[in-house]
Amino acid sequence: MIAELGHFALICAFILSIVQSTLPLFGAQRGNLLLMLSAPAAAISAAVAVLIAFGALVWGFLQSDFSLALVANHSHSTKPLIYKISGTWGNHEGSLLLWILILVIYGAVLALRGKAMPLAMKARVLAVQGMVGVGFLAFSLFTSNPFLRLATPPLNGKGLNPILQDPGLALHPPTLYLGYVGLSMAFSFAVAGLITGDVDRLWAKWMRPWIMAAWCALTLGIALGSWWAYYELGWGGWWFWDPVENASLMPWLAATALLHSAIVVEKRGQLKSWTVLLAILAFSLSLVGTFIVRSGLLTSVHSFASDPARGVFILGILLVAVGIPLALYAWRGPQLVTAADFSLKSREGGLIANNLLLVVATAIVLLGTFYPLGLELVTGARITVGPPYFDATFNPVMGGLVALMAIGPVFAWRRGSTPRLRAVLIFASAGAGAAMILLLLLASGVSVGATAAVMLIGWLGAGIVTDIWAQIKPGQDATGILGRARHVPRDVIGMWVAHFGIVIFMLGAVGDSLFSSEKVVRAKPGTVIELAGRMVTFSGIRQINGPNYQALAADLAYRDKDDNIIAVLSPEKRIYNAERQSTTEAAIRPTIMGDDYAVLGDGDNKIGFTLRLYYKPLVSWIWGGAVFMAFGGLIAATGRQRAMRRHAANQQTHLASERGS
Amino acid sequence: MTQPRLSFLLPLLAFITLAAVGATALYGTLTGSRTPDQLPSVLIGTQAPQTPLPSLDQSGSGAPVDLGRFRGAPVLVNFFASWCAPCRAEAPALEMLSDRVKIVGIAYKDRANDTMSFLEQYGNPFAAIGMDVDGRTGIEWGVYGVPETYVIDADGTVKYRHAGPLTREVIDQRLMPLIEGGGS
Numbered sequence: 069m070i071a072e073l074g075h076f077a078l079i080c081a082f083i084l085s086i087v088q089s090t091l092p093l094f095g096a097q098r099g100n101l102l103l104m105l106s107a108p109a110a111a112i113s114a115a116v117a118v119l120i121a122f123g124a125l126v127w128g129f130l131q132s133d134f135s136l137a138l139v140a141n142h143s144h145s146t147k148p149l150i151y152k153i154s155g156t157w158g159n160h161e162g163s164l165l166l167w168i169l170i171l172v173i174y175g176a177v178l179a180l181r182g183k184a185m186p187l188a189m190k191a192r193v194l195a196v197q198g199m200v201g202v203g204f205l206a207f208s209l210f211t212s213n214p215f216l217r218l219a220t221p222p223l224n225g226k227g228l229n230p231i232l233q234d235p236g237l238a239l240h241p242p243t244l245y246l247g248y249v250g251l252s253m254a255f256s257f258a259v260a261g262l263i264t265g266d267v268d269r270l271w272a273k274w275m276r277p278w279i280m281a282a283w284c285a286l287t288l289g290i291a292l293g294s295w296w297a298y299y300e301l302g303w304g305g306w307w308f309w310d311p312v313e314n315a316s317l318m319p320w321l322a323a324t325a326l327l328h329s330a331i332v333v334e335k336r337g338q339l340k341s342w343t344v345l346l347a348i349l350a351f352s353l354s355l356v357g358t359f360i361v362r363s364g365l366l367t368s369v370h371s372f373a374s375d376p377a378r379g380v381f382i383l384g385i386l387l388v389a390v391g392i393p394l395a396l397y398a399w400r401g402p403q404l405v406t407a408a409d410f411s412l413k414s415r416e417g418g419l420i421a422n423n424l425l426l427v428v429a430t431a432i433v434l435l436g437t438f439y440p441l442g443l444e445l446v447t448g449a450r451i452t453v454g455p456p457y458f459d460a461t462f463n464p465v466m467g468g469l470v471a472l473m474a475i476g477p478v479f480a481w482r483r484g485s486t487p488r489l490r491a492v493l494i495f496a497s498a499g500a501g502a503a504m505i506l507l508l509l510l511a512s513g514v515s516v517g518a519t520a521a522v523m524l525i526g527w528l529g530a531g532i533v534t535d536i537w538a539q540i541k542p543g544q545d546a547t548g549i550l551g552r553a554r555h556v557p558r559d560v561i562g563m564w565v566a567h568f569g570i571v572i573f574m575l576g577a578v579g580d581s582l583f584s585s586e587k588v589v590r591a592k593p594g595t596v597i598e599l600a601g602r603m604v605t606f607s608g609i610r611q612i613n614g615p616n617y618q619a620l621a622a623d624l625a626y627r628d629k630d631d632n633i634i635a636v637l638s639p640e641k642r643i644y645n646a647e648r649q650s651t652t653e654a655a656i657r658p659t660i661m662g663d664d665y666a667v668l669g670d671g672d673n674k675i676g677f678t679l680r681l682y683y684k685p686l687v688s689w690i691w692g693g694a695v696f697m698a699f700g701g702l703i704a705a706t707g708r709q710r711a712m713r714r715h716a717a718n719q720q721t722h723l724a725s726e727r728g729s
Numbered sequence: 730m731t732q733p734r735l736s737f738l739l740p741l742l743a744f745i746t747l748a749a750v751g752a753t754a755l756y757g758t759l760t761g762s763r764t765p766d767q768l769p770s771v772l773i774g775t776q777a778p779q780t781p782l783p784s785l786d787q788s789g790s791g792a793p794v795d796l797g798r799f800r801g802a803p804v805l806v807n808f809f810a811s812w813c814a815p816c817r818a819e820a821p822a823l824e825m826l827s828d829r830v831k832i833v834g835i836a837y838k839d840r841a842n843d844t845m846s847f848l849e850q851y852g853n854p855f856a857a858i859g860m861d862v863d864g865r866t867g868i869e870w871g872v873y874g875v876p877e878t879y880v881i882d883a884d885g886t887v888k889y890r891h892a893g894p895l896t897r898e899v900i901d902q903r904l905m906p907l908i909e910g911g912g913s
Binding site: 304308309334342344348352383386387390391394395397398399401402438440454456484587613652669670678680 | 737738740744745747748750751752807812813836842845846849850852858864874
């Protein structure tokens, strides 16, 4: 009964979205207030309806209602509670519903907030948002109905792919979707702007917080996915250049470019058509991301829900959602061109360089991901290009971006350098030199690429610190550091934090790739293995009975030089009863300075067990850096909200005092 | 005015091209016509390249891997890498094949440590493993990417090449007849 209610709510949401995508557009064109006001009303109602539908599906999973085909195929009564809930989106139909839920929630938030936003703009943006909703609700209802019933319900479910039964993966899709779908807001602003041809500074001002929010979520989502791959796949690696990973990286790169170009539109009224194009591109790439994962077109270690028949529908949505805006762009774009009124040596110039590099990086990832597909069409071969390609192409471009990151923000708008520039250049160069000397002392035979990466860390780190100091050091006017710091705009602080996140991320990546130690041994109980200054004693194998799996666990005692036990790690090999699949569960002891990482391989007591032990210095900084980046974005986004509110409040008091006098 | 308008059309044209590629691929998958075909290779019918490669040191022998060693019986040459996702998918098929024919693995652009972890996790079906660290051997063989598999007959002649992971169909219909027919 509850499932039918959910299905009905989903149909209601579909109809509401059709209303949301038509009436307000009409109203905005005619200046009809009532029709325009239907946009927020429809957006909020659609959000409530999808929330009911999603709730009904979660309920089905919680109750283990195996008369629902989806629950029977993807759940099991012995599964722990959290995985029953996360099982809701651990499959195609459910994850699509989650996608839609996030989409309509974004729409509802826009409907509820932004009271000061011009109504016609709001109506148009919500209408475009509604169109995206119509497409995906139709996709869900017509090809991927999550509420299908089975005529003869099984006694128990088939279970969830064991590799997905993991706390990291319970969180990963919602966060990633928050980012993917968040880009639909930027897309809706872009298309709404193209419909009227009004793309101006105000438009950018309203759009930027949404880009920021989507970018923060995307950053965290990718970091979570990488972290999951690190501890769950048992490889010790954190990024595999896998098509599914690339699918999330491409929108991130485009969104990062968009984030920066929107600043130019807001502050200077330049780069309008480019920003519109980037917004369309960023959302298209999120759609392509969905398309790749769902269609089974590309081979991936992460793909878990694929069906080519649905690819047709997604391709159809993609054609409409990207084709029409691009046609609009071909028509309206020329009107958005402004004459450049800045020299290349300016903040605008730096941001344009940033955009070019990011777009080239996006193209590189796109090519590396789709070249195998193109080749497959021509020759029928299914292959991967893999890290050798990306190391040689993607890394240098991103290196250029990092080099630019230290000095770009120091330039002034329009033209010329600031007095800070010289200091930043000197200290950044000194930082790069110091980093290189440090590397020469610590390691030998390091490749050119890695040396450049280390120098860039020094360059950017020192550059940011110099810029911060230049802006907050006590001045002649006797204001202290804190006093001056309070006058630094929140977006600048956010930028510092986010850019410093890159430094932290690179420290992690370099530390891991240059200084990792690894040992693969076949060991019998009692064996002692030496690794990176630690003595590891393999004390034996235990049998474990988990809630829905059986496991073998190895006990490894880690001792430091003074023979004190610092940790006991127990990597496992699990066999899940319902799914008859096995997984390896790496045991990890994460510390700030580095991770001890252990994996149990095959073997028996007679010949011994294979153990794979790693020590990975600084590896957790990789994700720490991503958290910093997202946090920086959050600081900037909330700062803007406050400034806007203060601005609105000032105007109100101003009006009140005028009225009072 | 024509000049700027044209440049604003470019994104649309680029997108239509990409979409056409995607649609063709999808259509192929749906109709079942997109199955791995036999790849033409200039090597077929000629002697397999003789390139001794440094061995992935497992036994401690460290003798270079040389195809000449396997003369007298058909042999498979499989290019793989630890960083390649389809190779993981193909591992069980190779494992099964290894009972019936000797397989020489060539780890393409891979690091020895990573290769060992890969074999550790997905099984080692190989009679010998050569390390093609810089990918030069791959160029000599003309590999498109990994995985890629070659059938070499008893005289060392290349008989067949398959790019992409081995499937049941390819093994049953292409590889096994060649291997059981003595590779001649």
